[in-house]
Structures are given as C-alpha cells and as structure tokens.
Amino acid sequence: MYGIAAITAKNGWAMALAGALIVMTGLSVLALVISQLHKLAQLIENRRTAPAQPDTPPPAEKTILSFNIEEIKTRYGLMAQQLGDSFELTRLYHLARDSGFPHVHLSIRSLRETGQLVPLGDGMFSWQK
Amino acid sequence: MELLLQFLSNTGYYLVDYRNLIMICVGSVFVYLAISKQYEPLLLLPIGFGVLVGNIPFFKGFGIGIYEPNSVLHYLYFGVTTGVYPSIVFLGLGAMTDFSSLLAMPRLMLLGAAAQMGIYTTLLSALALGFTAPEASSIGIIGGADGPTSIFLTAKLAPHLIGPIAIAAYSYMALIPIIQPPIMRLLTTKEERCIHMPEIRQVSRIERLLFPVAGLILCCFLASASIPLLGPFFFGNLLKESGVVDRLANTARTAIIDTATIFLGFTVGASTQADVFLTPKSIGIFFLGAVAFSIATASGVLFAKIMNLFLKQKINPLLGAAGVSAVPGSAREVHLVGLKADPSNYLLMHAMACNSSGVIGSAVCAGILWSFNVV
Numbered sequence: 001m002y003g004i005a006a007i008t009a010k011n012g013w014a015m016a017l018a019g020a021l022i023v024m025t026g027l028s029v030l031a032l033v034i035s036q037l038h039k040l041a042q043l044i045e046n047r048r049t050a051p052a053q054p055d056t057p058p059p060a061e062k063t064i065l066s067f068n069i070e071e072i073k074t075r076y077g078l079m080a081q082q083l084g085d086s087f088e089l090t091r092l093y094h095l096a097r098d099s100g101f102p103h104v105h106l107s108i109r110s111l112r113e114t115g116q117l118v119p120l121g122d123g124m125f126s127w128q129k
Numbered sequence: 130m131e132l133l134l135q136f137l138s139n140t141g142y143y144l145v146d147y148r149n150l151i152m153i154c155v156g157s158v159f160v161y162l163a164i165s166k167q168y169e170p171l172l173l174l175p176i177g178f179g180v181l182v183g184n185i186p187f188f189k190g191f192g193i194g195i196y197e198p199n200s201v202l203h204y205l206y207f208g209v210t211t212g213v214y215p216s217i218v219f220l221g222l223g224a225m226t227d228f229s230s231l232l233a234m235p236r237l238m239l240l241g242a243a244a245q246m247g248i249y250t251t252l253l254s255a256l257a258l259g260f261t262a263p264e265a266s267s268i269g270i271i272g273g274a275d276g277p278t279s280i281f282l283t284a285k286l287a288p289h290l291i292g293p294i295a296i297a298a299y300s301y302m303a304l305i306p307i308i309q310p311p312i313m314r315l316l317t318t319k320e321e322r323c324i325h326m327p328e329i330r331q332v333s334r335i336e337r338l339l340f341p342v343a344g345l346i347l348c349c350f351l352a353s354a355s356i357p358l359l360g361p362f363f364f365g366n367l368l369k370e371s372g373v374v375d376r377l378a379n380t381a382r383t384a385i386i387d388t389a390t391i392f393l394g395f396t397v398g399a400s401t402q403a404d405v406f407l408t409p410k411s412i413g414i415f416f417l418g419a420v421a422f423s424i425a426t427a428s429g430v431l432f433a434k435i436m437n438l439f440l441k442q443k444i445n446p447l448l449g450a451a452g453v454s455a456v457p458g459s460a461r462e463v464h465l466v467g468l469k470a471d472p473s474n475y476l477l478m479h480a481m482a483c484n485s486s487g488v489i490g491s492a493v494c495a496g497i498l499w500s501f502n503v504v
Contacts, residue, residue: 002259012256012265016249019497026351026493027242027486033343034336035235041335089331105333 156180179398221386223365241486244452247272247425272421273491355496
C-alpha cells in the first residue's frame with residue numbers, strides 16, 4: 001500500500017499531528033519554566049545572603065539597589081586590581097561573592113553598563129582606570 | 130597446491146563482489162572528506178574506516194563479520210543495537226553543553242521545537258512510500274539531525290535499518306554547510322538576515338543548576354521513553370554545572386564521549402556490509418533523509434518568521450535553521466550566513482541556544498515515536 005491510503009492505514013496522520021503537538025507543547029512549557037527560573041534563583045540567592053545581613057549595615061543594600069555606582073566602583077576596583085589587567089567576569093563574581101558583597105550580579109551588570117568593565121573579547125574584561 | 134588454491138578461494142580477491150567495491154569507494158570518500166575537507170571528521174573518519182572494514186570480503190562462518198554471532202565486531206556492535214553508545218554520547222554532550230544562552234532567551238527554545246517538524250513530515254512521506262510505521266519513524270528522526278538519537282530510535286524500532294539510517298544521518302550532518310545555507314537564503318530577505326539579536330544577559334549559577342533538574346522532570350514526564358537519552362544528557366550537564374565534580378565532568382566530556390564516538394562510528398560504518406546495505410530501501414532512506422533535513426531547516430526558519438509577527442523584539446529568522454540538533458555545525462552555519470549579510474552581526478551564541486534546544490527536542494521526539502510504535 002502506498003500514498004495517502006498507506007498513511008491513513010498506518011495511523012500516520014494521528015502520529016504526526018500528536019507528535020508535533022506534544023513536542024511543541026513540551027518545549028513551550030519548558031521555555032515558560034526556564035523563563036521564570038531567574039526569579040527562583042534570585043529568591044534562593046536572597047535567602048542565602050540573608051544570614052549575612054546582620055553583619056552588613058541595612059543601608060548598604062539600599063545603596064546598592066539604588067545603584068550608587070561610585071561606591072560599587074570603589075569596592076570592585078580594589079578587587080579588579082587583584083585580578084590583573086584582564087580577567088574573566090566569573091573570577092570577579094566569585095571574588096565578590098566570597099568577600100560577602102551583596103547583589104553581585106546587579107553590581108557587575110551596572111559596572112558593565114556604565115562602561116567600567118571593558119570587554120576585551122574572548123570573554124575577558126579589563127577595569128577602566 | 131590444493132591447500133594454496135583453497136587459501137586463495139578464501140581471500141578477499143576471490144570473494145569480492147561489485148557491491149563491496151561500491152561500498153569501499155563510499156568509505157574512501159568519507160575518509161577523504163574527513164581528512165581533506167575536514168567535514169565533521171570526528172564522525173566521518175570512524176564511519177568511513179568502518180565502512181572499509183565492514184566491506185572487506187571474508188569467508189562466512191569464521192565469526193569475523195559484524196552480523197556473525199561471537200565475532201569481535203558483533204560484540205562491539207552490541208553497544209549500537211542496545212542503544213548504549215547513544216546514551217553515553219548524550220552523557221558527554223550534556224557535560225559539554227552550556228545552556229546559558231538558552232536560559233537567557235528561553236523563547237529561542239521554540240525554534241528548536243519548530244525544527245522538529247521535519248521529523249513528522251518525513252514520517253508521513255516514508256509511510257506514503259510504503260515503509261512500515263516503525264521504519265518510517267526511524268527514517269523521520271533523521272530530520273532531527275542527531276546521529277545518536279537516530280541510531281537509538283532505529284535500534285529500538287527497526288534494527289535492520291541502522292546502517293543506512295546512521296550513514297544518512299551522519300552524512301547530512303557533515304553536509305550542513307552545503308544543505309542549509311541555500312535554504313536559509315531562499316526563505317529570508319537581506320533585511321531579515323541583518324536583524325541583530327540583543328546582548329545575552331548574565332545567567333546565575335543557580336539558574337544553570339536548576340535547569341538540568343527542571344528539564345529532566347518536564348521532558349521525561351512528558352515522553353518517558355526519552356529517559357535513556359535525556360537522563361544521561363541532563364546528568365552530564367549537572368556534573369558540569371555543579372562545579373563540585375570537575376573530574377567526572379571532565380571525563381564525561383573527553384574520554385567517555387570520545388570512546389563512545391569511536392566505537393559508535395566504527396561499528397556503524399562496519400555495519401554497512403554491502404549485501405545488507407545496498408538495497409532499494411537504503412536509496413529511499415537517503416532520499417527521505419535529505420527531505421527530512423531540508424524540511425527541518427525550513428520549518429525552523431519559517432517558524433521564526435511567524436514568531437516575528439507577534440514579537441516586538443524581532444528574532445533573526447536564520448536562527449530557526451539552528452533548531453536542528455546538529456551541534457555545533459548548524460549554529461556555525463547560521464552565524465556565517467548572518468555574518469555574510471552583515472559583518473557586525475554575531476549570532477553564534479543565540480544559534481547555540483537553538484541548537485541545544487534542538488538536541489532536547491529531537492530526543493523528546495524519539496521518545497514520542499518510540500511510545501507510539503510500542504502502544
């Protein structure tokens with residue numbers, strides 16, 4: 001048996017339609033879930049940094065969130081000096097995190113956006129002196 | 130003298146068939162393409178040499194050939210027929226894959242899903258040409274452009290077609306630079322090819338840790354038959370992202386995947402013994418494989434264009450072509466075609482996101498098709 005008759009006889013239409021719908025739905029749901037992962041990650045990160053807050057004066061968070069870039073520059077500039085002329089952002093991130101800095105992602109992002117961290121290509125960055 | 134004549138009658142020179150010679154030429158072309166043109170050498174070199182080995186004529190009954198029980202090649206081939214090698218390859222692949230770009234732009238995952246439409250279109254075409262449903266499913270999966278997935282599904286549904294399907298899948302993967310760019314250019318305008326994608330945001334470690342767990346649960350709850358592929362895949366990725374088992378992650382993405390690739394390629398090549406491989410069905414499979422691959426590319430590109438009708442931030446439709454799971458070949462081609470249209474247009478990271486989504490998509494499709502044919 002050949003042609004459309006063969007497709008119908010072997011349940012081909014249902015297989016193709018159901019298969020296409022299932023994979024489309026499955027990956028759409030996965031996309032939806034991963035689009036929300038950053039919120040969950042933020043929540044977890046906040047909870048992890050919460051115990052450190054008593055040591056850190058409360059206004060510090062406010063300052064970071066209001067993007068007091070000068071203060072961030074001062075803090076991160078010192079660390080950038082330790083890392084040399086060029087470095088990967090992950091190294092800066094780990095150093096900042098290990099030093100107990102709050103909102104490391106936001107801080108590094110704001111440093112990138114203000115041009116303080118200059119991309120050199122190949123994933124390397126330098127500190128704008 | 131009689132002993133000498135008997136010996137000569139057992140040599141390859143005496144036993145050779147024109148079909149063996151054809152396959153030896155095919156194997157030699159693969160080896161040539163791998164070494165000289167560097168077309169997917171990691172795949173084509175083991176397969177090409179395997180084709181040469183599998184087509185040396187031999188005296189049947191000695192336990193030499195891959196289809197003869199107790200032969201060494203038969204034991205090595207066991208990893209193919211049971212689906213062990215593809216699972217191991219997926220483990221290494223997971224340990225190599227960085228999902229950051231996909232996590233930063235989850236909408237690109239839809240392009241990986243759209244490119245799987247080639248699988249179902251080819252399934253219908255194969256059924257129309259008279260293949261049985263399990264055979265048609267195995268042929269259709271070539272459209273996923275994923276060699277290990279194709280081999281895995283074929284081993285489960287139509288083991289007698291492993292040789293031609295594996296060769297077709299890997300050949301078309303190697304021919305990506307020839308097949309995909311004309312389709313991409315045909316379906317897009319210059320303006321569309323010049324669309325710049327936004328810079329990818331930083332993805333936190335926690336997101337990268339959560340993804341393999343969420344991906345495994347969501348995909349395998351939906352298509353549990355894809356566990357043998359997606360289980361090791363997401364496990365490998367968790368090894369990499371956890372950062373606490375670097376030794377294991379490193380072994381998975383180097384020694385383990387390399388070993389599996391060598392045996393997979395070599396034995397698949399050796400399985401193309403001329404008397405088993407050179408049949409009219411094989412020609413049909415090669416034709417349908419080309420159709421599958423082309424439709425998969427086209428459906429990814431067209432779906433991106435459809436998405437653009439609803440999105441404020443337009444997607445470069447070329448990225449749809451990277452929705453097939455040929456990692457990283459199709460992402461590289463998308464990047465190159467984008468660069469040709471606009472030398473300042475860097476699409477590689479976004480294309481890799483579609484590519485990794487395509488790997489997940491084709492494995493899910495394999496699970497779905499396997500389930501359909503078992504029910």
